[in-house]
Amino acid sequence: MAFKVYVDGQEGTTGLRLFDYLERRDDIELLRIDSALRKDPAERARLLNAADVAFLCLPDAASREAAAMVDNPDTCLIDASTAFRVADGWVYGLPELAPGQREKIRASKRIANVGCHASAFILAVRPLVDAGLLPADYPLTATSITGYSGGGKSMIADYDADADGVLRAPRSYALGLEHKHLPEMQRYVGLGLAPVFVPTVGPFLKGLAVTVPLHLSHLKAGTGADDLYQALRERYADEPFVRVHAPDDPANLDGGFFDVQGSNDTNRVDLFLFGNGERQCVVARLDNLGKGAAGAAVQNMNVHLGVDEATGLTA
Numbered sequence: 403m404a405f406k407v408y409v410d411g412q413e414g415t416t417g418l419r420l421f422d423y424l425e426r427r428d429d430i431e432l433l434r435i436d437s438a439l440r441k442d443p444a445e446r447a448r449l450l451n452a453a454d455v456a457f458l459c460l461p462d463a464a465s466r467e468a469a470a471m472v473d474n475p476d477t478c479l480i481d482a483s484t485a486f487r488v489a490d491g492w493v494y495g496l497p498e499l500a501p502g503q504r505e506k507i508r509a510s511k512r513i514a515n516v517g518c519h520a521s522a523f524i525l526a527v528r529p530l531v532d533a534g535l536l537p538a539d540y541p542l543t544a545t546s547i548t549g550y551s552g553g554g555k556s557m558i559a560d561y562d563a564d565a566d567g568v569l570r571a572p573r574s575y576a577l578g579l580e581h582k583h584l585p586e587m588q589r590y591v592g593l594g595l596a597p598v599f600v601p602t603v604g605p606f607l608k609g610l611a612v613t614v615p616l617h618l619s620h621l622k623a624g625t626g627a628d629d630l631y632q633a634l635r636e637r638y639a640d641e642p643f644v645r646v647h648a649p650d651d652p653a654n655l656d657g658g659f660f661d662v663q664g665s666n667d668t669n670r671v672d673l674f675l676f677g678n679g680e681r682q683c684v685v686a687r688l689d690n691l692g693k694g695a696a697g698a699a700v701q702n703m704n705v706h707l708g709v710d711e712a713t714g715l716t717a
């Protein structure tokens with residue numbers, strides 16, 4: 403029998419991408435809301451409670467509202483917003499976070515899908531802390547470059563309407579240094595200090611790369627670039643959606659430049675190390691609409707339902 407799946411926010415950027423993934427599957431029966439009723443609380447509540455899995459692809463406030471509408475104990479919610487990522491009673495939807503995370507996702511009916519910048523940051527940094535190479539009280543900084551689909555329908559409309567090319571230059575934002583992903587970054591790496599995090603949005607649809615600079619002299623005594631590489635490799639050796647690239651691979655750069663769009667249309671995270679004997683940076687690259695949003699949501703659903711985790715996804 404097919405699993406009943408509902409997407410609340412089916413006409414948004416993440417919702418549409420989820421539909422692309424789900425429509426192709428024959429183990430899923432999609433419950434669709436009439437477009438004219440897509441903000442009708444009674445109709446949304448009916449479909450939310452009829453679903454085995456309901457995805458919330460909504461702004462934070464609407465996600466909170468939707469979660470409060472669910473009284474069917476068998477409905478599993480997978481929320482794409484920031485509302486519940488560090489909330490009690492919710493499991494963080496990053497299967498690769500640490501050993502045991504898949505079991506938590508399988509057992510919980512409340513799964514908070516990752517933030518796009520946050521998931522890249524966490525996957526780059528957490529293994530280095532777990533291996534004892536990076537002290538948890540290191541004052542980390544991180545930058546991110548992202549495509550404009552990360553800003554949802556309204557930002558996509560702004561770029562589509564940019565006939566004069568005003569938005570052609572990259573734009574840094576969240577310069578109050580309080581980006582909404584900081585709590586999950588700090589919590590799920592186990593950092594003493596929130597990172598100083600500066601994201602930049604560029605004039606391309608999708609693709610994201612977080613860069614985390616490190617001074618080797620401030621890591622565990624004697625740590626070299628190869629130790630960082632080995633820690634990442636060992637941690638992700640059996641992960642189908644994480645690829646750790648050898649530091650000396652010439653394919654990592656194209657004429658000296660990094661391709662932020664190189665993981666697009668996959669559910670993969672690519673990890674790289676660049677630098678020298680004194681300073682290194684770890685770079686994590688993903689498709690913000692794939693592993694950063696809809697792909698991750700499908701992966702979480704697969705893990706929760708106990709079907710092959712890679713079903714419908716491209717590594």
Ligand SMILES: NC(=O)C1=CN([C@@H]2O[C@H](COP(=O)(O)OP(=O)(O)OC[C@H]3O[C@@H](n4cnc5c(N)ncnc54)[C@H](OP(=O)(O)O)[C@@H]3O)[C@@H](O)[C@H]2O)C=CC1
Pocket residue numbers: 410411412413414415416417440441442458459460461462464482483484516517518551552553554555556690691694695
């Ligand atoms: N885009 C991305 O890369 C990522 C997004 N996210 C998160 O996913 C969530 C969705 O983002 P995104 O798809 O980009 O946003 P969009 O703005 O593209 O889509 C949001 C959708 O929610 C609908 N909506 C708003 N309020 C309600 C309501 N009260 N009831 C029902 N539907 C409602 C909107 O309706 P309408 O069609 O009328 O506008 C719209 O279709 C957000 O919380 C976002 O932060 C997470 C990771 C990455």
Ligand SMILES: CC(=O)N[C@@H](CCC(=O)OP(=O)(O)O)C(=O)O
Pocket residue numbers: 482483484516517518519548549550551552553582583601603
């Ligand atoms: C370009 C842009 O604005 N990107 C969004 C990130 C999108 C995202 O990850 O949203 P969630 O936090 O809901 O996961 C931002 O940085 O706020």
